[in-house]
């Protein structure tokens with residue numbers, strides 16, 4: 464029997480594409496993207512690599528682009544969405560909209576932007592000395608596996624003017640759409656500095672917690688940012704896969720567990736780290752820094768276009784406690800080891816707990 468007679472089955476067009484691109488691929492539970500190995504990526508004309516998180520689900524991947532001083536990417540255009548977070552360096556991106564106009568904006572570390580669907584774009588490193596590193600979270604896995612035709616995805620003339628946003632959205636301006644805590648939206652294409660962006664209070668998710676949901680380039684790709692004040696942590700919760708969490712400010716750690724697990728899985732994070740909580744695995748984020756800890760989460764299925772029933776449910780019940788039918792564990796119901804670990808970690812960093820309002824800490828001091 465020769466190869467031509469073999470049954471064609473169990474194909475993975477996205478996986479085959481990744482192999483053919485020939486750049487380094489790292490798969491792990493959590494990844495330091497500043498250290499991700501890269502190699503020349505002919506398609507991009509700069510160096511790059513691919514990060515596959517264990518909790519990425521079936522829809523999402525992360526491409527890392529590493530632009531040398533003065534380098535620019537080859538012009539790109541594709542029928543998949545991309546949300547870009549700037550890890551290091553300074554530069555600019557030019558996006559050509561369907562009316563033929565070019566929109567340029569300048570980014571630096573901790574900038575966030577979206578590339579409107581199938582718009583032609585180019586990234587430029589503006590520095591003559593410094594490299595620039597971008598993390599592009601994208602939904603190519605689902606798009607390529609759905610159509611398994613690269614010409615359709617990478618060489619498609621269809622335009623999507625309704626997804627290009629307003630001209631001022633490329634300049635870093637946006638529109639605030641108030642809803643209620645945890646559902647407030649900021650609609651834009653570009654956030655110049657996510658570390659400085661004003662978040663809104665969302666106390667139900669944890670002590671002093673704040674948040675903003677982003678609607679980027681009218682996309683199905685989701686992004687939100689959350690912050691924990693000094694000496695605090697969020698409440699534990701769980702949901703489906705593919706929320707890619709990037710540390711933005713401060714440092715800390717997250718714990719992960721399934722209901723009957725004896726021990727926690729732990730990921731320590733700081734700027735450059737990304738992790739993705741796997742499908743319905745409980746997880747909880749802890750700030751051990753002497754400054755507020757802020758993170759960015761990117762996924763497929765936005766607050767405006769949830770895409771899956773799972774995301775629709777998630778956005779509805781993320782801050783409802785388990786005993787009320789939701790997916791969140793209130794502080795009073797959590798495993799006592801969680802607060803013990805937190806106090807020990809804070810002590811290592813010389814930070815005082817500010818959880819006293821929410822947890823009776825006297826029983827922990829006595830222990």
Ligand SMILES: [Fe+2]
Nearest residue numbers: 700702706740
């Ligand atoms: Fe989560």
